[in-house]
Amino acid sequence: MPQKSLIMKISQLLCVLSILLICGCSTTSQRIDASGAQFNRYSAAEKRLIRSGQIAVGFDEDQVRMALGDPSHIKSDTLSSGTRYIWEYHELKPDYNIFNSIGISTRGGGVGAGIGIGGTPTRSKLTKRIVFERSNQTVSEFQSFE
Numbered sequence: 001m002p003q004k005s006l007i008m009k010i011s012q013l014l015c016v017l018s019i020l021l022i023c024g025c026s027t028t029s030q031r032i033d034a035s036g037a038q039f040n041r042y043s044a045a046e047k048r049l050i051r052s053g054q055i056a057v058g059f060d061e062d063q064v065r066m067a068l069g070d071p072s073h074i075k076s077d078t079l080s081s082g083t084r085y086i087w088e089y090h091e092l093k094p095d096y097n098i099f100n101s102i103g104i105s106t107r108g109g110g111v112g113a114g115i116g117i118g119g120t121p122t123r124s125k126l127t128k129r130i131v132f133e134r135s136n137q138t139v140s141e142f143q144s145f146e
Helices: 002-023 028-034 036-040 044-051 061-068
Strands: 073-079 082-104 111-133 138-144
Touching: 028 036, 028 044, 028 061, 044 061, 061 111
Parallel strands: none
Antiparallel strands: 073 082, 082 111, 111 138
């Protein structure tokens, strides 16, 4: 019975950590509220896209941040046509492992068994890639991998 109690405690801890990770992210409406006056200057179509967490070619960095939040990574790429910036959005995926083991000792006549749970929320998946042209600092292309 003590092992089941330990497993329950570990499972509860992993659930709490997952909830904390999710709650730590800002929502689209929170980002819009923080940029109120700026958001009000956008067209109705732009507002609709931002509210739904979507973007379009021609959006500037502020519009993308309102719709999607801060990127996970920012890269630059220099081509013959100029430099462009690439924003990448990654989603953390939990990576849980459950394992067990049984051991038998022939010298002392003992038998042992154990169950373990390990988890790390470090496996990430690329979900979006946004390309900004440096010349006009607007989105020139984007990809979604969801």
